Amino acid sequence: MCTPCCIAQLACCCGSAACSCCCNCCPKIKQSTGTRVMYALYFLLVTVLCAIMMSPTVEQALKENIPFYTEFCQTVNAGENCKTLVGYAAVYKVCFGMACFFLFFCMFTIRVNNSTGCRAAVHNGFWLLKFIVLVACCAGGFFLPNESTFLEVWRYIGAIGGFFFLLIQLMLLVEFAHRWNANWYSGVKYNRLWYAALAFVTLVLFSVGVGAVIFMGIFYTHPEACLLNKIFLGINGSLCLVVSLLAISPFIQKLQPNSGLLQPGVITVYVMYLTFSAFSSKPKEMVVIDGVNTTVCVFPFNSGTESDKKIVTGLGTVILFGCVLYSCLTSTTRRSSAALRVCRNTEPETERARCCFCFGDDTEEYDEEKTGSGQNVVYDEREGTIYSYAFFHFVFFLGSLYVMMTVTNWFHYDDHKIEKLLDGSWSVFWIKMASCWVCLILYMWTLIAPIVCPKRFEA
16 A cells, blocks of 8 residues: 555656645645645745744754754854854845745746646646755855845845735735625525624624724823824724725615625724734834833733743744735635736636635536545646646745745844844834735725726626
């Protein structure tokens, strides 16, 4: 039983066969899904490596627990205690290699429309060889000449790419909100309980949004300080109220009958999360209270013990990586690509109300290969590709730049460490605050676009 499975895995690593797990009790997997998951694992592996490079705690642990660590660093000319392999400069070089890897495959897979060609075979297989190429690209960044010039130019390229990736994230969120409402609303004609589900979830979302406003009003404002927090909390809360009223206004309902309060509820919760994250990322303010300098307007756990700070940083890092992976993977599905105008879906879509609608398939039934041992693979791209290979790699290219800039705290990286990811800087504060407004503008545009451009939306 083991031999056929090992042969299949060898074919996956060194050939064009689709990847699958050795355990035959695992549910069947589509070839397209397995390919995207493998690239996501590559991306996650390099991202974790970047986090390690920015962590002085890990650096100290390596020095204390690995025998001959100092001698090894001297042997590879990495400086004392491998100083050239850690810090923001090392992260820039590693992410440069990962970005080059995905950019190469983006250009390599342009106009690949079926999975039978050699380029599609390279995209869907040869995982061991591609891993070696990825490692070589990341290592090659350390041999670039004119390091100071490279770092100066690359950080601006990273900022531009990270900004565009952030736009993709926000567009996907708006698309997710509309799709959620449309999917559940489609079930109303069959079962009135979907009305109750919509009402309950909408009530929960707005309760969370209002609770977040109250929470930030208590902990992130002060009578004698935090003027920016007061202004932006009022602005963002008011804008969320405006888009909510706009979504249920008669002239919007006339053109978009499916528009309701669920979508602005989702947008409100996300905007409040970004607002909270921006306030947490702002440098701490000091105010004199009873003759004593006191830190004000900080998250309680973020100003407590070291264990509390590690919990907050850990959660923030997990949320960051989760959002990045979700954006990279879901932006290439047929629905999301149409929403981002990468491809136009010409076939009419039929909605079927489901609680877990976001995990629905992009494809119908396809031939399933019985492997005998190991996980069964469904070859869903025999007749043609179901997502754009080139755009898939381009999104991961932008994601590489976004992770690079986020892990190194954007332009405030000189004294930044991964343990202080949420300690704050003005650049992160303004980026997150601007993201709130962009998200609200994108959602507002989806509401008023049929009014502004009626001919374009007649179909």
